[in-house]
Amino acid sequence: MGLLSIIRKIKRKEKEMRILMVGLDNSGKTTIVMKINGEDTSVISPTLGFNIKTMAYQKYTLNIWDVGGQRTIRSYWRNYFEQTDGLVWVVDSSDLRRLDDCKYELDNLLKEERLSGASLLIFANKQDIQGSLSPDEIAKVLYLDAMDKSRHWKIVGCSAFTGEGLLEGFDWMVQDIASRIYMLD
Amino acid sequence: MEDNEQPSHDSAATAAAALEQKHAAMLERLANRHQSRATAKPDSNSSGSTQSFLSQFSQSKLSIDDQISRIRTQPNPPQKAELEAISLGISALEKLVAEHSYLLPPYEVRNSLTAITHLRQTLDDASAAVAPKKKFSFKNKSSKKSAAPASDQKSEVVSEVESNKTNPRLGKLGLMDSSAAPGFRNKDKEELEMEFNRGEVDARNGEFTLSNLRDCEVRLKGCLRALFVDNVVKCKVYVGAVMGSVLIEGAEGCVFVLASHQIRIHNAKKCSFYLRVRSRPIIEDSNGVRFAPYCLSYRGIEEDLAEANLDEETGNWANVDDFRWLRALQSPNWSLLPEHDRVGMLNTDKKNEK
Numbered sequence A: 001m002g003l004l005s006i007i008r009k010i011k012r013k014e015k016e017m018r019i020l021m022v023g024l025d026n027s028g029k030t031t032i033v034m035k036i037n038g039e040d041t042s043v044i045s046p047t048l049g050f051n052i053k054t055m056a057y058q059k060y061t062l063n064i065w066d067v068g069g070q071r072t073i074r075s076y077w078r079n080y081f082e083q084t085d086g087l088v089w090v091v092d093s094s095d096l097r098r099l100d101d102c103k104y105e106l107d108n109l110l111k112e113e114r115l116s117g118a119s120l121l122i123f124a125n126k127q128d129i130q131g132s133l134s135p136d137e138i139a140k141v142l143y144l145d146a147m148d149k150s151r152h153w154k155i156v157g158c159s160a161f162t163g164e165g166l167l168e169g170f171d172w173m174v175q176d177i178a179s180r181i182y183m184l185d
Numbered sequence B: 001m002e003d004n005e006q007p008s009h010d011s012a013a014t015a016a017a018a019l020e021q022k023h024a025a026m027l028e029r030l031a032n033r034h035q036s037r038a039t040a041k042p043d044s045n046s047s048g049s050t051q052s053f054l055s056q057f058s059q060s061k062l063s064i065d066d067q068i069s070r071i072r073t074q075p076n077p078p079q080k081a082e083l084e085a086i087s088l089g090i091s092a093l094e095k096l097v098a099e100h101s102y103l104l105p106p107y108e109v110r111n112s113l114t115a116i117t118h119l120r121q122t123l124d125d126a127s128a129a130v131a132p133k134k135k136f137s138f139k140n141k142s143s144k145k146s147a148a149p150a151s152d153q154k155s156e157v158v159s160e161v162e163s164n165k166t167n168p169r170l171g172k173l174g175l176m177d178s179s180a181a182p183g184f185r186n187k188d189k190e191e192l193e194m195e196f197n198r199g200e201v202d203a204r205n206g207e208f209t210l211s212n213l214r215d216c217e218v219r220l221k222g223c224l225r226a227l228f229v230d231n232v233v234k235c236k237v238y239v240g241a242v243m244g245s246v247l248i249e250g251a252e253g254c255v256f257v258l259a260s261h262q263i264r265i266h267n268a269k270k271c272s273f274y275l276r277v278r279s280r281p282i283i284e285d286s287n288g289v290r291f292a293p294y295c296l297s298y299r300g301i302e303e304d305l306a307e308a309n310l311d312e313e314t315g316n317w318a319n320v321d322d323f324r325w326l327r328a329l330q331s332p333n334w335s336l337l338p339e340h341d342r343v344g345m346l347n348t349d350k351k352n353e354k
Helices: A003-014 A029-036 A071-080 A096-110 A135-141 A166-181 B002-044 B046-073 B080-100 B106-130 B140-150 B153-180 B301-307 B348-353
Strands: A016-023 A050-057 A060-067 A086-092 A119-125 A153-157 B183-188 B191-195 B207-214 B217-224 B226-233 B236-252 B255-269 B272-277 B282-284 B289-293 B334-336
Touching: A016 A029, A016 A096, A016 A166, A029 A050, A029 A060, A029 A086, A029 A166, A060 A071, A060 A166, A086 A096, A086 A166, A096 A135, A119 A135, A119 A166, A135 A153, A153 A166, B046 B080, B046 B106, B080 B106, B183 B191, B207 B217, B217 B226, B217 B301, B226 B255, B236 B301, B255 B289
Parallel strands: A016 A060, A016 A086, A086 A119, A119 A153, B183 B207, B191 B217, B207 B226, B217 B236, B226 B236, B236 B255, B255 B272, B255 B282, B272 B289, B289 B334
Antiparallel strands: A050 A060
16 A cells, blocks of 8 residues: 555545645735634735645535736646645636736646646636626636536636635535545445 | 143143244245335336436437537537537536436446546547637737648637727726826826825725826825725835725835835835734735834824724734744844934925925
8 A cells, every 4th residue: 555545544544635726926915814714814924835724524525725926936836736626726716917817827827737636726716896807807817717527627606805716615615525536425 | 731731732732833923924024025125126226227227318418419520520610609508517417427426336437437438538639620619818919820731721810809809908907007096197206195084984885096206295195995006116115094905016125104004015125114003914026125103193183093993003014024034033024214314294284395
């Protein structure tokens, strides 16, 4: 029995899920994590490096890796790909100018083989800001329909500011991962 | 004693008989168990379900094979949906294997997995042969190019139809980008002022953009949710309270006076920032940027700042993180503005009255 299978077994027993949060800078990744964990979201600095949050969600334990999105540190994202069960891509729906950037980075990410099995949740964040694009519009701009059909994905509009939509997104992702990994239980 | 012996002998005999009986019962039970194991187990577990799995598997495999060969021989190129349906079928097959992998003998698991990979391969080959897979890319041009060498006229038509479909989307996005979002754009040597109405929740909930400005003075009063600044040169930008984040991308020779929850500064050269910020401001790809505390006043600014939770000085204006300088030493790209170089309190009301 290899080490990997031992780890897998332990993981299964503890019902752990590894979630990777990525997206451009200023999209609200850290705010989402803080909000869903019930922490104060009013003082959050741009993430230099990464944060890890472990939280109980339903009957699972989520290990959320929240990685900084500034351009200079995007190249380090790949260090976090291994063993990722769920990928959360956060979009600032009010930042129309950088949607191209956003599309480019997401496309790069989805080419990554180590992430090919991960469920993909796209948060169209900042829906509370007037003039932001709806989740449908974001899906069109990002060409989500053109994605590989074997990928499990969903786009959810949310606001980390009010908390709206966050649970809906996480519920879907946790269910999707559970049905994939813990199918045998 | 004899009286005693008799019963004891009796009891020994009965005990022996009982033991024998027990033994027989146990043997029977064992036999039963063995038999039930021999019959029930294969029935419910291995062979029965293996059998049913195998038949199910081979059935769906056959149908997928059939579909693929039909696509190969079809005169007109297959619809995307058709290919997707097949691919979904293969995925379902994969799932079936995964569900049964617990019960199946390893040989069967391995066998069926290779069969699945084989199916995938043939599907890929088939779809590549009939309709070359378009690369997922952002430029319509490149997608057309990849479809062109197909030499199949029909597939080119399909790709053209698709690219026509996507163009309006892009146009739509471009339109939103340039005009729909509120902001000041493409101005030269102008004084620009905007007041976000107090009390009207809608106006406060919006974002604002400053783009391609040169030699301008910009005064934003009131409370807003987000501010995007890109490509501003030699401008003065005075902003009331930003309840969310400020994103500056490309600024040269500017003075910014900002109060915000978060501030990100990219590609700035020789700028001064007078900030009040709840978190640590960051710079990236910038140099010659200098920082000082917030110094703006206009009528009602106290209420705006209080509304946005920015009424307290946090001292964070001096805690700058440089993402291009990840060392303990002070980054050469930014510095604190010496006190004697700072502008005094700026009042944007007075300018109005002039």
